[in-house]
Amino acid sequence: METNKKVKLSMNLFVLLLLYITSVKSIFATSELDSFLARTSVTIYNQMKDGSNFTVHCKSKDDDLGSHVVQVGSPYEWKFRVNFFATTLFFCDAYWKDKSIGFNGYEAKRDLSRCPWECVWKGSEDGLFGYMEGYTDPDLHYAWK
Numbered sequence: 001m002e003t004n005k006k007v008k009l010s011m012n013l014f015v016l017l018l019l020y021i022t023s024v025k026s027i028f029a030t031s032e033l034d035s036f037l038a039r040t041s042v043t044i045y046n047q048m049k050d051g052s053n054f055t056v057h058c059k060s061k062d063d064d065l066g067s068h069v070v071q072v073g074s075p076y077e078w079k080f081r082v083n084f085f086a087t088t089l090f091f092c093d094a095y096w097k098d099k100s101i102g103f104n105g106y107e108a109k110r111d112l113s114r115c116p117w118e119c120v121w122k123g124s125e126d127g128l129f130g131y132m133e134g135y136t137d138p139d140l141h142y143a144w145k
C-alpha cells in the first residue's frame, strides 16, 4: 500500500516534469525567444559622398555607450542581449555638421522581428536609413535637421 502510493506519486511527478520540459521547449522554439538568448548587433555605416564624419551617441536606461565618430569605411557597432521582457531600447543622437537626428537605434518592440540578429543603419547626406535584416532597401528614414 505504502509503496504503491510512492510509485504513484513519483509517476505523477515524472509526468509533470515531462509536461514542463515539453512546454519550455515549445516556448524556446519561437524565434522571438531565440533572439532573447542571442546577441543582437546594431551597425551604423557612414556613406557620406564627401567623406565627412558624423557622430553617434546612444544610451539605454542602464548604459551610456558614449560618443562615437563614424568614418567612411569604419562602421560603429555594438552588441547586446534583448532583455526578457523585450523592453530593450537604445535611443541615439547623430550629429553631422550643424545638424542632428534623434532616433531609436534599437527598440525591441520594433526590431525583434524586423532585425533579430543584425540591425543596420546607413548615414548619408540625405539622413539616416534603417534596414530590415536581409533587405537592400531601407524601411526607415530620418532626415538631418
Ligand SMILES: *[C@@H]1O[C@H](CO)[C@@H](O)[C@H](O)[C@H]1NC(C)=O
Binding pocket: 051, 052, 053, 069, 071
Ligand atoms: C574623421 O574623424 C577622424 C577621427 O576622429 C579624423 O582623424 C578624420 O580627420 C576625420 N575625417 C574628416 C573628413 O573630417
